[in-house]
Amino acid sequence: MLIGLLVRGGLLAGTVYYTRKVGIWGNAEETDKLYNNVKSQLSPYVQQAQKKLPFEVPKLPRAGEMRFLAKHYYNEGVKSSFRFIHMLPCYAGRGMKKVKDTFEEFAKSPAIEAGGAKETTK
Numbered sequence: 001m002l003i004g005l006l007v008r009g010g011l012l013a014g015t016v017y018y019t020r021k022v023g024i025w026g027n028a029e030e031t032d033k034l035y036n037n038v039k040s041q042l043s044p045y046v047q048q049a050q051k052k053l054p055f056e057v058p059k060l061p062r063a064g065e066m067r068f069l070a071k072h073y074y075n076e077g078v079k080s081s082f083r084f085i086h087m088l089p090c091y092a093g094r095g096m097k098k099v100k101d102t103f104e105e106f107a108k109s110p111a112i113e114a115g116g117a118k119e120t121t122k
Helices: 002-022 028-052 063-107
Strands: none
Touching: 028 063
């Protein structure tokens, strides 16, 4: 257990060290440079994959577009989270009402018709 914890901690520390070294956590210029470097290194492999696939693979977005999309989807996620938190009392109220109605329906005894099931014909 302790060895596993040490191994996972070492992997985490190594990952953080490497990502800091290559510039992921640096300023915007370093990150753009890293993105363009990775994009240029992956380009030959993407071209090979495009030749083998039966459909067209879209090009990677430019750094400016990527930054815009990351901000946009992050903001949409935050807005949706707060919208859910805002509506949580309403959702909880509706859920409790449904639970209450369901238990009340189960608590009712089945209706027995007047006159009974044993009708006699004269």
